[in-house]
Amino acid sequence: MIKTKNDPINSFIVVGGGTAGWISAAILARSLTNSNSSITVVESPNIPTVGVGEATIPSIVDLLEYLRIPLKEFILATNATFKLGIKFIDWQQKGHHYWHPFGFVGNKIDGKPFYQHWLKHQFNNPQFDFTDFSPAIALAKKSKFYIPDPKVKNNLSNSTYALHFDASLVAKYLAEYCKGMGVTLLQQHIQSTTLDKQGKIETLHLDNKTSISGDFFIDCSGQQALLIHKALRVGYDNWQHFLPVDRAITAQSTIEETIPPYTQATAHEHGWRWKIPLQNRTGNGYVFCSDYCSDDDALNLLKQNSTDFITEPRFISFTTGKRDKIWHKNCLAVGLSSGFLEPLESTSIYLIMKTMLNFVECLPNKQCERPTIDEFNRLIDDEYHAIRDFIVLHYCTTKRKDSAFWQMWQHINIPDTLKTKIDLFKCQGRLYENKYDLFSADSWYSVLEGMGVRPRSYDPLIDASNYNKINQAFTLSVTELTNSVSKTLTHNEYINRLRTT
Numbered sequence: 001m002i003k004t005k006n007d008p009i010n011s012f013i014v015v016g017g018g019t020a021g022w023i024s025a026a027i028l029a030r031s032l033t034n035s036n037s038s039i040t041v042v043e044s045p046n047i048p049t050v051g052v053g054e055a056t057i058p059s060i061v062d063l064l065e066y067l068r069i070p071l072k073e074f075i076l077a078t079n080a081t082f083k084l085g086i087k088f089i090d091w092q093q094k095g096h097h098y099w100h101p102f103g104f105v106g107n108k109i110d111g112k113p114f115y116q117h118w119l120k121h122q123f124n125n126p127q128f129d130f131t132d133f134s135p136a137i138a139l140a141k142k143s144k145f146y147i148p149d150p151k152v153k154n155n156l157s158n159s160t161y162a163l164h165f166d167a168s169l170v171a172k173y174l175a176e177y178c179k180g181m182g183v184t185l186l187q188q189h190i191q192s193t194t195l196d197k198q199g200k201i202e203t204l205h206l207d208n209k210t211s212i213s214g215d216f217f218i219d220c221s222g223q224q225a226l227l228i229h230k231a232l233r234v235g236y237d238n239w240q241h242f243l244p245v246d247r248a249i250t251a252q253s254t255i256e257e258t259i260p261p262y263t264q265a266t267a268h269e270h271g272w273r274w275k276i277p278l279q280n281r282t283g284n285g286y287v288f289c290s291d292y293c294s295d296d297d298a299l300n301l302l303k304q305n306s307t308d309f310i311t312e313p314r315f316i317s318f319t320t321g322k323r324d325k326i327w328h329k330n331c332l333a334v335g336l337s338s339g340f341l342e343p344l345e346s347t348s349i350y351l352i353m354k355t356m357l358n359f360v361e362c363l364p365n366k367q368c369e370r371p372t373i374d375e376f377n378r379l380i381d382d383e384y385h386a387i388r389d390f391i392v393l394h395y396c397t398t399k400r401k402d403s404a405f406w407q408m409w410q411h412i413n414i415p416d417t418l419k420t421k422i423d424l425f426k427c428q429g430r431l432y433e434n435k436y437d438l439f440s441a442d443s444w445y446s447v448l449e450g451m452g453v454r455p456r457s458y459d460p461l462i463d464a465s466n467y468n469k470i471n472q473a474f475t476l477s478v479t480e481l482t483n484s485v486s487k488t489l490t491h492n493e494y495i496n497r498l499r500t501t
Contacts, residue, residue, distance in 0.1 A: 007365045009215040010037055013204065015190065015227055016220035017043035019167050020335025020352050022174035023063070024218050027356040029181035030067050031363075040184045040212065041175075042204065054283050055083060055263045055276050055346040056162040057438075058102050063353045069177065072498055077173045079279040080165035082145050082261045082491060084136040086345070088450060089266040093399045098450025099262075100345075101134035104158035105442045106477075110465045115445045117470055119429050119458040125471070128478060130449045134442075135159035138481045140262045145494040155477070156484050162346070164263065164276045164283075186212065190221075193231040200330045200368075201231060215366050216330050219337045228323055228333040236339075239321040242392055242415060244408070245271050245342055246320070249298045250285040251313040253306045261491040265344060266305070269293070269403045273305060274343065279495060281310060287342055290317075292405045318342075322384045327376050330368050332359055339384060344391050350438065351387070355380060382436035389418040390439050390447070397422075397451035422453065429455035 014025050025041050032039070064074055074080065085101040092098065106114030118130055131137045136159040139146060148157045179185065188206040196202040203213045219227035228234045240246060256277065264275040271288030284306045286298050299313055322339030326332065333339075334355050341347055362376045396414045400406035421432045425448060431441050489497065 007367065008035070008037070009364070009366055011214040012037060012039045012216050012218065013212060013214035014039065014041045014218040014220055015204070016222060016335075016337075017041060017175065018171050018220065018222070018335070019174075019349065020222075020337075021218075021220035022171050022178060023349070023352050024220055024334050024356050025178045025183050026067055026174050026181070027063075027353065027360060028218075029178055029183050031360040033181075038184065039178075039182070040186060040214070041178070042186045042188060042190065042206070042212065044189050045187045054167050054278075055164050055274070055343070056349045057346050058160045058162045059350050059353065060163050061161070063349075066357075067177070074173065075163070075165075075495075075498060078163075078165040078169040079281075080163045081259055081277055081279055081495060083162040083164050083263060083346075084140040084145070084159065084261045085134075086263045086265055087140070088394070088447075089264060090400075091265075091267045091272075091394060091398060092451050094402065098129075098446070099131045099134070099137045099140070100443060100446050100450070101131055101136040101140075101159075102162060103134065103136045103160040103442075104440075105131060105446065106133040107158070109470060112459065112462060112465070113441065115441070116429055116459045116462050117465065118474075119455060120462050120467065121471060121474060122454070123458065124467070128474060131446055132478050133474075133481070134446075135481060135484075136161070138485045139488065140260070142485055143258055143260050143491050144485050144488045145261050145491040146488040154484065155481055156488075161261075164278055166278060166281075190226055193227065195231065198329070199232070201227060216364075216368070217332070219331055219333045220335050222336040223318070223340075225323075225333065225337040227331050228326075228328065228337055232328050232331055234328050234333075235324040236319070237321045237324055238319055239388060240319060241413065242388065243320040243342060243395070244291065244412075245287050245289045246318060247290045247293075247295075247298070248285055248287045248316045248318070248342075249295070249302055249313050250283070250316065251302060251306065251309045252311040253282045253284055254308050254310060255279070255281055256307070259491050259495070263346065267398075267400070268301060270297075270405045272344065273302065275306075282307065285343075287344075289405055292403070320388075322381075325373075325377055326355065326380050327359070327373050329373075341384070341387055341391060344394060345387070345439075347387050347438065351383070354383060379436070382434075383438065385415070385417065386434055386437040386439070389415055389421070390437075390444070392418055393422070393444075393447055394451065397448070397453050399452060422448075426453065426455055428457050428459055430459070 014021050028039050089097045109117050135156045190204050191207050192205045194203040201217045203211050205211050259277045266273045270293035273286045276283035286302045288298050318340045326338045335352050395409050
């Protein structure tokens with residue numbers, strides 16, 4: 001008989017609170033329900049969080065379901081609003097805009113992608129944009145909102161949604177959730193770290209002259225990376241040569257009368273500006289490249305494009321990239337300690353939850369064996385690379401040449417993986433399949449088309465379908481979508497109903 005030794009991890013220490021820390025603790029607490037493992041969050045008092053991740057993607061709804069958090073309760077507690085996609089303004093060129101929707105765009109026809117049939121339509125008698133067939137964008141354009149009922153299928157069923165929320169309120173909400181799940185909070189600064197003979201983290205020394213030991217450590221200490229970098233000396237893969245923006249200014253402003261159910265991302269001379277509507281305020285930020293833009297210029301631009309500020313503007317510096325190893329020995333980096341990808345596609349919360357959910361699936365024992373760690377790092381590396389490529393796509397396909405920043409993008413080197421994908425697409429509209437790509441084919445189609453990247457031809461098998469019949473169906477589909485949207489509540493009305501029922 002072969003003897004086995006389970007030797008489970010008995011104590012997890014999460015270093016840092018904020019969105020990353022409390023999501024990490026919440027996922028651990030839920031996944032380890034009825035186990036004997038303890039979870040402790042060590043959070044430095046009086047240190048403000050960066051507050052990234054105020055816009056999300058639809059996976060946030062999956063996270064709430066995983067944690068068994070009621071959607072309505074979460075929305076009311078975090079001043080959340082709904083998000084159906086992103087409106088990109090002035091990215092392809094000034095005066096042009098396009099949409100990146102959530103959910104599906106159209107449906108397969110004769111077993112072939114809807115995009116291919118639409119592409120043939122564009123080569124012959126173009127009448128509709130690709131995202132005209134997106135239920136999410138049909139709603140967004142009219143500032144309407146609707147949650148599909150899985151039991152009642154209609155032409156709005158292919159829409160999905162995410163949330164905008166106050167990141168500080170999310171951290172507070174999840175902190176209370178975690179305490180209810182038995183998580184312990186220590187509000188202390190970490191002074192130093194002790195490693196054992198194998199180079200693993202053993203003890204954290206706190207500023208009240210006490211220490212805390214654990215079996216496994218989650219580093220959510222932000223850009224300080226107290227454990228993964230300062231203690232374990234894990235390096236950083238710098239991607240600034242692919243994504244040169246390195247600084248942001250953020251500020252909150254007063255709420256607008258109509259709350260749009262989407263994020264706005266507007267390209268400017270040296271970067272881009274976001275606008276995120278909440279129930280009680282609007283989040284604003286300008287992401288820019290400091291090689292071309294001063295802080296004063298960035299502040300002036302944000303002031304010129306925002307309503308009255310209700311908070312002091314705040315600058316943040318960052319280096320795009322990721323840790324060489326996100327999991328090393330008995331330490332996992334989560335959030336800003338693991339890397340940074342600019343918030344253009346609202347992926348920060350996703351990467352936090354995905355890192356933790358992947359970790360739970362690869363949950364080690366105390367030995368933290370190398371093959372398990374290597375496989376986890378391979379999978380999460382693929383996630384980061386795929387998201388990086390999708391963000392670079394928005395820049396490298398621009399036609400803008402009105403500033404040195406945009407002129408740079410006419411010559412910059414892009415990742416080989418992205419170049420291969422674009423080159424294949426330009427032939428006949430086909431996309432290289434990557435099962436680790438967060439973004440669906442419809443997302444790639446929407447951004448490629450929105451940025452004016454049009455294939456030279458379409459799939460020849462599309463000619464087997466009845467072109468005239470499909471064209472008639474296109475017109476009918478857009479008309480019926482418009483009619484369905486007209487019968488739904490406005491986004492404001494939907495939120496007000498949540499408040500009062």
